[in-house]
Amino acid sequence: MKHLLTSLIVLLSIVSLSSQQWVDTSYTIQTERDIFYGTARGFAGATDSLFIDLSYPINDTVPACGRPLLVMIHGGAFIGGDKAEDYPPRIREDFAKRGYTTASVSYRLGQIHTNQAINCNVPLWNCYNMTDSSEWYRAYYRGIQDVKGALRYLINHSEDYQIDPENVFIAGESAGGFIAMGVGFLEQDEVLADLVAEYPDAPAPNQLYEGACIQTLGLANNIAEMDLTRPDLGSPEGTLNLPLSKPYHIQAVGNFYGGVFNNIFTTNAADPPALYLFHQPCDLIVPYRTARVLAGYVNCLLGFPANCGYIVNRPIVYGSLGIKQMIDTMVVNGVPTSDYLFDNTTNNWNCLQQATNQSLSCHTIDNYWLRTTNMATYFAEYIDTCAVSATVMLEDLPDLVHIYPNPANHVTTIEFKEVQAEVSLVVTNALGQVYRRQTQQNCTMITLDVEEWQSGFYQLLFEVGNQRISRKLIVNTGN
Structure with missing residues (x-):
């Protein structure tokens, strides 16, 4: 992507x-x-x-x-x-x-x-x-x-x-x-x-x-x-x-x-x-x-x-x-x-x-x-730090996040292993504009309804304490 x-x-x-x-x-x-x-x-x-x-x-x-x-x-x-x-x-x-x-x-x-x-x-x-x-x-x-x-x-x-x-x-x-x-x-x-x-x-x-x-x-x-x-x-x-x-x-x-x-x-x-x-x-x-x-x-x-x-x-x-x-x-x-x-x-x-x-x-x-x-x-933007936050280290985060389907045209699901810390999600579009922002405790799953979104590339930025990891989402809705 x-x-x-x-x-x-x-x-x-x-x-x-x-x-x-x-x-x-x-x-x-x-x-x-x-x-x-x-x-x-x-x-x-x-x-x-x-x-x-x-x-x-x-x-x-x-x-x-x-x-x-x-x-x-x-x-x-x-x-x-x-x-x-x-x-x-x-x-x-x-x-x-x-x-x-x-x-x-x-x-x-x-x-x-x-x-x-x-x-x-x-x-x-x-x-x-x-x-x-x-x-x-x-x-x-x-x-x-x-x-x-x-x-x-x-x-x-x-x-x-x-x-x-x-x-x-x-x-x-x-x-x-x-x-x-x-x-x-x-x-x-x-x-x-x-x-x-x-x-x-x-x-x-x-x-x-x-x-x-x-x-x-x-x-x-x-x-x-x-x-x-x-x-x-x-x-x-x-x-x-x-x-x-x-x-x-x-x-x-x-x-x-x-x-x-x-x-x-x-x-x-x-x-x-x-x-x-x-x-x-x-x-x-x-x-x-x-x-x-x-x-x-x-x-x-x-x-x-x-x-x-x-x-x-x-x-x-x-x-x-x-x-x-x-x-x-x-x-x-x-x-x-x-x-x-x-x-x-x-x-x-x-x-x-x-x-x-x-x-x-x-x-x-x-x-x-x-x-x-x-x-x-x-x-x-691609430099990962290695400080510890709660029970999660940044180097462990890639195994904790699973996004499916990706590309998405209707609904996409973000699935986590259980995280004993607050999880923040910020979604930005190709222009850097915030599409969605939400925070959850002890997060296991987030569902995004993308049916009305414009087709294109989005950045999903997850924060766990002071740790951060980004993922890319392709949306293909025909809009």
């Missing part, structure tokens, strides 16, 4: 229910850099060492179960970028100031370039020509495995870093957004298995890519040393930092102008993470809708004066609007899926404007404080 809302309406609804805890950047923080979390085989046979930068508050009151954890993942087209550059360190530090334990992580980089001699005298243009489109997916998949390994490292050390394993949040930008989506949603049944199984050996990249791309990006010393075999990559879980010492729960995922390769929202329907999406319609790198990666970039430079040829072997990807449409279609068809907040701009700068004025780039965050505060405000 999901909110069919504009960004502004969702945020107004959330703010009405939330305090500024987990939103205001009010704490002093400390950072530990280059924490080693493992090694793994790189894209061309080399062994990559992987690291985490970690930040946390030093003047907060740590919740009894620990702080929420945010893992931030850098972008770079799966061939570049760094955990300590651009947005990742800034978001890591700012969310630590909001009360999280936060991490920015490195992961394996690299794709095998084509053996074709495709040349364009535009910086990095050549570096995006891969031997086949599977290289994009395999690089994404390795990133998922590594970030899951980093997450297991952090959960296995949750007491050391004062992390609450039940409150995990994953975010990423560009390629890191793809990986964040994969970590949060990808299940084994949704893997494009043929692309990550043992794959035919790649031909050696053309020499024109060696200095300009492979060496400059630090992917390999030279082409001759590269192992061009492509082994089975195994499970999306990877092997780093197994066994896991305790379970964890990903509450929400943040995706800044990244995307997905296929529908990864189908088999995680029992308890999917919430999803924050930000994208600009004029993005030249990751398409806003559905197209081949780098579609806008390629079209920008095909004609005079650059006169470049097409970048070869680019896969089709779904950007944030494509993801939104994918989820919307699932909801229309009655398939349970994620709540989401779709945050975007109306900017529509063309490629010439973006090329001549870097401040107009659309593959970026247009307003850092607005967008990161929007994500923080949205995430705050």
Whole structure:
């Protein structure tokens, strides 16, 4: 299920229910850099060492179960970028100031370039020509495995870093957004298995890519040393930092102008993470809708004066609007899926404007404080505390509430195990307007007559003492 809302309406609804805890950047923080979390085989046979930068508050009151954890993942087209550059360190530090334990992580980089001699005298243009489109997916998949390994490292050390394993949040930008989506949603049944199984050996990249791309990006010393075999990559879980010492729960995922390769929202329907999406319609790198990666970039430079040829072997990807449409279609068809907040701009700068004025780039965050505060405000609604109220703990509440039928078109019943405390129910519609409010003692059942309600999505907010849990109700009355 999901909110069919504009960004502004969702945020107004959330703010009405939330305090500024987990939103205001009010704490002093400390950072530990280059924490080693493992090694793994790189894209061309080399062994990559992987690291985490970690930040946390030093003047907060740590919740009894620990702080929420945010893992931030850098972008770079799966061939570049760094955990300590651009947005990742800034978001890591700012969310630590909001009360999280936060991490920015490195992961394996690299794709095998084509053996074709495709040349364009535009910086990095050549570096995006891969031997086949599977290289994009395999690089994404390795990133998922590594970030899951980093997450297991952090959960296995949750007491050391004062992390609450039940409150995990994953975010990423560009390629890191793809990986964040994969970590949060990808299940084994949704893997494009043929692309990550043992794959035919790649031909050696053309020499024109060696200095300009492979060496400059630090992917390999030279082409001759590269192992061009492509082994089975195994499970999306990877092997780093197994066994896991305790379970964890990903509450929400943040995706800044990244995307997905296929529908990864189908088999995680029992308890999917919430999803924050930000994208600009004029993005030249990751398409806003559905197209081949780098579609806008390629079209920008095909004609005079650059006169470049097409970048070869680019896969089709779904950007944030494509993801939104994918989820919307699932909801229309009655398939349970994620709540989401779709945050975007109306900017529509063309490629010439973006090329001549870097401040107009659309593959970026247009307003850092607005967008990161929007994500923080949205995430705050999904942070569960672990304080005890009466005889009920919040972590027990999901087993106490059963709603049926859902979707409902006439009457729906909310059934509880007996609760020895006062239960309050507030029902709000998609605009955040209160539809119903009631309080009962020692509650076992509440019946709602929805026959006259407008069709749509409703939030049911239950409070037991000072504990709170929300559920979503779909009403389909035809009104």
